[in-house]
Amino acid sequence: MSTDTLPPAGDWIRGISVRQPWATAIVAGAKPIENRPQPWSWRGWLLLHAGLQTDRRALRLPLVARAIRGRDLPTGAVIGVARLVGCHQDPNDAPLCGPWSEPDRWHLELADVQELALPIPARGQLGRWKPSDHLVAQVLQQLPGLRP
16 A cells, blocks of 8 residues: 555544653653543554653653663654554552553553654644644655554
């Protein structure tokens, strides 16, 4: 399937904005869970957008520091893609499903993470958002094998 025959971006891919350093921990392959206040029913590819804000307190957490060591922390840019494969919430009495999970949050399960060689400046939004066809085309220049 050529890029010209892909369905419109809004049909097969979404965007998610994540503050730094969490976004870089995801594209580094260390953080397979993204915590959100509400469940997501949608499954498929996500553009990983590093938001404009940085969570400065997170920079001092050993788990985060190990994941991002030696990496840049770009903001306001798409820095990778991942496939959203599931969403769950741990039962109140159960231990958390992993070291990146937060209690009382919905855990977006991410797989097939691919980092972009060059961040693509872009505007994100809160929650899940539909990227423009132009933005998806820019991502596909770096990841030509990405398909629905």
